[in-house]
Amino acid sequence: MEKQCILNDADKYPQTYPKEWLETQWVHIGFGAFHRAHQALLTDELAKQGKTNWGICEVNLRSQQSLMQTLKAQGYRYSVLEKGAQGNELKIVNIINRALHYKIDGCQAIVEQLAAPAIKLVTLTITEKGYGLDPNTGDLDHNNPVIAHDIAYPDTPQSALGLIVEGLRLRMASGYRAFTVLSCDNIQGNGHMVQKAVLALAQLRSSELAQWITEHVTFPCSMVDRIVPAATDDTLKEIATELGGDDPCGIACEPFIQWVIEDDFVAGRPDWDQVGAEFVADVIPYEEMKLRMLNGSHSFLAYLGYLAGYDTIDAAVADKNFALAAKQLMLNEQAPTLAMPAGTDLEGYAESLLERYRNPNLKHRTWQIAMDGSQKLPQRFLKSASILLQKNTPFPHIALGVAGWMRYISAVDEQGNDIDVRDPMASELKKVSDSATTSSDKVRALLDITSIFGDLGENEHFAQAVQTSYERLIAVGAQQAVAELIV
Ligand code: NAI
Ligand code: CS2
16 A cells, blocks of 8 residues: 555646556666666656656665665655755656565565566666675675675575676576666776676586676676765755655755766667766776766765864865865876876866865765775775876875775774774774774784785885875874865
């Protein structure tokens, strides 16, 4: 029975297209904040124009059972509130027509859905850590318990990648065509990474399966961008006010949206270019630009901003020194590592990012962005540092960003208060951090974690730069250490 939800009030929110018109042709794994405000929203806009009938089956593997149940109860409809600096726009999304949760529906139901003949596409937004890869090399992490489980029991997989492999195995056995796998997570070369990991898992089952996947499945890379902070009680209240009733599945985000995708789909795709996405032959330059300039500056502002007492990104960039340091990081240390198509205006890009960060209505928490640093550092800071080392170019902002992360994961802030560090490696990081007594031992011990730093940790120049920044950070605090970067 559908719950009495304002979205089901046909007079107030008439359906722009009938649900029955949709056919489930797409499985999305990771029904979190981002997917709701990005891929699902854009596809809904296309359906509203009558240009696609690709319904999405949403899958969640871990938490958020109640979110999935509410989504079903609301007739698979929810709202997105786009919050600009000047005003809001409310949109209702109708494109979902099925939802499965591992803990409610079980493994079999998800595998069957993946193996269903009508499925043409599987997309993922499961966070960087959700893939079970070594953050530095991108190889399958055999020590990850879920990956280890799927290697031992591949018929009843628990990981997203294991489920995809099992779904593809059944398709091969049934003689069905394959589907495209499209990662929409902030991972460098996301398509290549997932391909490598899926093939590694498949190879452990049979060479025949790995070969079939190599020949029949594509893994386009994609660059995704839209700032979608986690929903809070305040945003849900705001959505309820705009909507005229509660929507626990509602999500707020910024108005900006971007999606650059490699056009390599084995079984077709919605024409997302008709709602603003761009199809390109090679997405890597766009991915690197976004990961290093946007996400790199985000992490810089998150660690140092949090330590300096700024709760949100807009509060951090309201501090002139933080805004300038973020811009210097983008233009002096990230932009020179990029190989962009001729005519790309990186200075304009940096300005536009700062403008987006200034949006006072988003309230994007520094604490949220600071999460999972072990999975984020390589693509946001470390690749650039390696390139700059080769060019003999100093990188004081990246070094302070890494030092900020080291200070943050010690789990005690500058006032002596506990920090709630969320990271799959949080306890290991804390142990390593606590085991050292001097600053230099601490930096050294953290740089020795190869799954994050790889060979870079052994580079003397890199270690020296991080060491200097870390000592400065301890001596003068985040506020002053950032101010000292301003040239
Ligand atoms: P979220 O926390 O709202 O949702 C995370 C989703 O990943 C949930 O569905 C959760 O069940 C799933 N997940 C988490 N750990 C998992 C695991 N170990 N195995 C399988 N599934 C797992 O986060 P949100 O905002 O949806 O972001 C997800 C990812 O999307 C980010 O990590 C990032 O890579 C990408 N992204 C997010 C943007 C944002 O502004 N929120 C913008 C651009 C990309
Ligand atoms: C953020 C990103 O949480 C984070 O680490 O840097 O989610 C950021 O908001 C998005 O990538 C913007 O597209």
